[in-house]
Amino acid sequence: MRVYVESVGCRLNQSEIETLARQFRALGHELVHEAAEADLCVVNTCAVTGEAARSSRNLIRRLHRASPQAEIVATGCYAHLAPQRVGALEGVGRVVNNEDKERLVALVTGADVPAELYEREPLMREFFPGALGRTRAFVKVQDGCNNRCTFCVTTLARGRARSRPQTEIVQEIRALVAQGYREVVLTGVNLSSYGHDWKDRQGLAKLVGAILAETDVPRLRLSSLEPWNLSAEFFALWENPRLCRHLHLPLQSGCDATLRRMARRSSRAEFRALVEAARARIPDVAISTDIIVGFPGESDAEFEESYAFAREMDFMKLHVFRYSPREGTVAARLPDRVTVEVAKARSARMLALSEEGARRYHARFLGREVNVLWEQVSGASEAGFHNVGLTDTYIRVEMDAPRALTNQIERVRLVGLTERGMRAVALTERAGAT
Numbered sequence: 001m002r003v004y005v006e007s008v009g010c011r012l013n014q015s016e017i018e019t020l021a022r023q024f025r026a027l028g029h030e031l032v033h034e035a036a037e038a039d040l041c042v043v044n045t046c047a048v049t050g051e052a053a054r055s056s057r058n059l060i061r062r063l064h065r066a067s068p069q070a071e072i073v074a075t076g077c078y079a080h081l082a083p084q085r086v087g088a089l090e091g092v093g094r095v096v097n098n099e100d101k102e103r104l105v106a107l108v109t110g111a112d113v114p115a116e117l118y119e120r121e122p123l124m125r126e127f128f129p130g131a132l133g134r135t136r137a138f139v140k141v142q143d144g145c146n147n148r149c150t151f152c153v154t155t156l157a158r159g160r161a162r163s164r165p166q167t168e169i170v171q172e173i174r175a176l177v178a179q180g181y182r183e184v185v186l187t188g189v190n191l192s193s194y195g196h197d198w199k200d201r202q203g204l205a206k207l208v209g210a211i212l213a214e215t216d217v218p219r220l221r222l223s224s225l226e227p228w229n230l231s232a233e234f235f236a237l238w239e240n241p242r243l244c245r246h247l248h249l250p251l252q253s254g255c256d257a258t259l260r261r262m263a264r265r266s267s268r269a270e271f272r273a274l275v276e277a278a279r280a281r282i283p284d285v286a287i288s289t290d291i292i293v294g295f296p297g298e299s300d301a302e303f304e305e306s307y308a309f310a311r312e313m314d315f316m317k318l319h320v321f322r323y324s325p326r327e328g329t330v331a332a333r334l335p336d337r338v339t340v341e342v343a344k345a346r347s348a349r350m351l352a353l354s355e356e357g358a359r360r361y362h363a364r365f366l367g368r369e370v371n372v373l374w375e376q377v378s379g380a381s382e383a384g385f386h387n388v389g390l391t392d393t394y395i396r397v398e399m400d401a402p403r404a405l406t407n408q409i410e411r412v413r414l415v416g417l418t419e420r421g422m423r424a425v426a427l428t429e430r431a432g433a434t
């Protein structure tokens with residue numbers, strides 16, 4: 001069978017769809033680059049916002065148009081929460097809820113999937129749209145969340161928190177390194193709660209320590225970390241330079257009253273203390289965040305407080321979401337909805353703040369030497385290959401070189417600002433020579 005896979009939404013979804021693809025391939029099915037060539041399309045949907053749900057529906061429609069003969073299997077948070085709506089879309093033959101997602105390949109093919117597949121099968125990243133080559137692998141270490149943030153639909157779709165065993169994760173990462181991956185990104189719905197299901201409050205710190213000690217992965221990155229599970233001591237792990245100096249700490253609002261209505265478990269003061277502790281321990285750490293604007297009841301004064309706090313935190317990037325009510329959540333029943341126009345204006349201000357923060361953060365690196373993991377070649381010209389990669393601090397770097405550098409980590413000098421990041425030259429070249 002020829003199988004096409006695609007996912008919408010977060011890194012966790014991406015990591016899951018890679019696992020499913022690997023399982024299909026291990027059973028002898030062929031992964032294809034284009035939906036038009038497929039007999040079966042598997043879509044990992046997202047419901048985090050109304051927009052993400054819409055994108056999931058649009059993706060299914062697009063796949064059906066590209067491949068009317070193929071059966072579409074829909075899974076993921078949106079399919080889990082709206083199975084009838086998804087099942088009614090043309091081409092969809094089966095909806096697999098999140099509880100059965102791990103068995104999806106067995107359900108679809110009727111065959112048993114080997115349990116320890118990751119040890120033997122390379123990830124087929126080249127089959128994923130927008131793939132970056134075999135450079136960066138996303139590894140899911142936990143699923144679900146025990147919190148009840150009032151806006152969050154993910155927790156309804158993903159259930160209670162459960163963590164994968166540490167030994168299994170370490171083995172998987174060793175296998176990925178053996179296959180040539182240079183960076184591993186740990187993902188989860190609530191990554192910082194890793195291990196809490198077996199009552200270990202230090203679970204994530206121990207996991208990170210074990211990965212650094214027991215694998216040779218050149219770079220380890222952590223995806224989003226809910227702040228209240230972290231302590232100042234956690235940042236001592238960054239004494240190891242293989243741990244990327246990038247923290248994504250979702251704030252959601254910089255106003256305590258809004259945070260209480262959101263049922264978030266970190267106040268402004270606690271968040272500030274955590275950021276200060278991280279900056280004190282990790283030189284040049286890049287801190288990014290998520291912000292929701294237009295949450296029910298967010299008055300002008302509350303928004304101004306949130307905006308001022310976000311400015312004070314000097315984030316390197318803000319992911320800004322306009323609040324959209326998600327069915328089944330507490331917030332969807334809250335009064336005092338903010339109008340779309342007001343939410344749009346607030347979003348624009350937060351996005352401008354994000355751009356300012358990125359420019360300021362990038363400017364501090366001008367003239368400095370950094371290591372870049374080259375992830376792809378975006379084009380070629382007389383100047384050579386246009387290489388694009390990332391620093392450990394998540395700065396997007398571009399550099400022309402006589403050869404493609406993909407999947408190498410190189411020390412370069414940052415010499416200029418670009419629209420989306422920075423420009424580099426090789427250390428042998430004079431700064432400013434290009």
Ligand code: SF4
Pocket residue numbers: 145146147148149152153154155189190226
């Ligand atoms: S901690 Fe994160 S995943 Fe859990 S309920 Fe809150 S927003 Fe959702």
